[in-house]
Amino acid sequence: MKPKTRQAIDCSRCRDRKYVFINQKGKVRAEECSCFECKICEGSRRIFEETPEGISKIRECECNSLIKKITLFNQAGVPGKFVHEEFSSYSVDPPQHRTQKNALLHSKKFIEDYVARKGQYSQGLIFMGAPGLGKTHLVVSIIKELVMQNGVECKFVDFFELLRDIRHGYGEDISEKEFIDPYVGVQVLVIDELAKGRNTDWELTILDHFISARYNDDDKVTLVTTNFRDKLEKPAAYSNRNEKQSLSDAYQKYSLEEKIGARIYSRLMEMCKKVNLEGKDYRHIQP
Structure with a gap:
C-alpha cells in the first residue's frame, strides 16, 4: 500500500x-x-x-x-491563554489515559452531528474530570471549528469570572441581566469551570437562570467543563486543610449534584451527554 x-x-x-x-x-x-x-x-x-x-x-x-x-469568532470571548489550543494539539498518546482519546472523538462527533442537524435538537456535552486533563482545550477546539469552519455563533464564559463581574457591576449600577443576556441567547454556549467556588444561594440562582433559559430552547446547545464528577469514588480527608486548600480540592469531596443542587443537575444531565476523563494532570507530566 x-x-x-x-x-x-x-x-x-x-x-x-x-x-x-x-x-x-x-x-x-x-x-x-x-x-x-x-x-x-x-x-x-x-x-x-x-x-x-x-x-x-x-x-x-x-x-x-x-x-x-472572523468577526463572529472575535465575539466569542475565548481567553487568550488558549490561542494555540486546537484538536491537532490535543495529545492522546501515552501516558495519556484512553478516556482522553474518547473525549476527543466525542468532541469531533458533536461537531459532525451539530452541523448535520443544523443545531436543532442537538445534545451538548459535559466534560467531567480532575484538573489538567484537557477539558477546556477540547471545548475551545470545538468553538474554533464551529465558528471558523461552519459560521456557528459561539460564546465562552468562565462562570466563576462572570459571577465576579456581576458583583463588580452592582457597584456601578449594572444589572445582572446586562451581563447574562449575551450568553443566554447564543447558539452554542461553553460554560467553563462549572461549580467552582462556594456555590452560594445567589450563585446558584444565577446558574439556574442560565440553565433553565437554555433548557427551554431547543436550538440552544450548551457545552460544560467541570472538575466535579457525578459520583465520588471515595471520600477525601479534609480535617487539617485550610479554606483555600479545601476550595481548590473540593472536587474530591463533593459530587457535581451536591455542588449545584438536584434541579440544575437533572436539567444539565438531560441537556448534555457526559464525557468522563481520567488520567494525570498534564502540568505534572515531565516531557
Missing part, C-alpha cells in the same frame, strides 16, 4: 486556512493571514454585475464569508 502523499502547504503561517489566531488583550482573536487575497474582487468584498436587462447590481463576494466568521 502506497503511503499518502502530503499536500504541499503554500503558507506556513496559516497552513492555507487564510486566517490565524492571536492573543490580543487577553482574548483569542482571529485575523486574516497576510496570504489572504481574493483575485475576484481584489479585496473590495463586492462584485459588480450587470443583468441581461442592462441593470447594474452589486453582490457580496464569496470571500466575505471568511470576514464574517
Whole structure:
C-alpha cells in the first residue's frame, strides 16, 4: 500500500486556512493571514454585475464569508491563554489515559452531528474530570471549528469570572441581566469551570437562570467543563486543610449534584451527554 502523499502547504503561517489566531488583550482573536487575497474582487468584498436587462447590481463576494466568521469568532470571548489550543494539539498518546482519546472523538462527533442537524435538537456535552486533563482545550477546539469552519455563533464564559463581574457591576449600577443576556441567547454556549467556588444561594440562582433559559430552547446547545464528577469514588480527608486548600480540592469531596443542587443537575444531565476523563494532570507530566 502506497503511503499518502502530503499536500504541499503554500503558507506556513496559516497552513492555507487564510486566517490565524492571536492573543490580543487577553482574548483569542482571529485575523486574516497576510496570504489572504481574493483575485475576484481584489479585496473590495463586492462584485459588480450587470443583468441581461442592462441593470447594474452589486453582490457580496464569496470571500466575505471568511470576514464574517472572523468577526463572529472575535465575539466569542475565548481567553487568550488558549490561542494555540486546537484538536491537532490535543495529545492522546501515552501516558495519556484512553478516556482522553474518547473525549476527543466525542468532541469531533458533536461537531459532525451539530452541523448535520443544523443545531436543532442537538445534545451538548459535559466534560467531567480532575484538573489538567484537557477539558477546556477540547471545548475551545470545538468553538474554533464551529465558528471558523461552519459560521456557528459561539460564546465562552468562565462562570466563576462572570459571577465576579456581576458583583463588580452592582457597584456601578449594572444589572445582572446586562451581563447574562449575551450568553443566554447564543447558539452554542461553553460554560467553563462549572461549580467552582462556594456555590452560594445567589450563585446558584444565577446558574439556574442560565440553565433553565437554555433548557427551554431547543436550538440552544450548551457545552460544560467541570472538575466535579457525578459520583465520588471515595471520600477525601479534609480535617487539617485550610479554606483555600479545601476550595481548590473540593472536587474530591463533593459530587457535581451536591455542588449545584438536584434541579440544575437533572436539567444539565438531560441537556448534555457526559464525557468522563481520567488520567494525570498534564502540568505534572515531565516531557
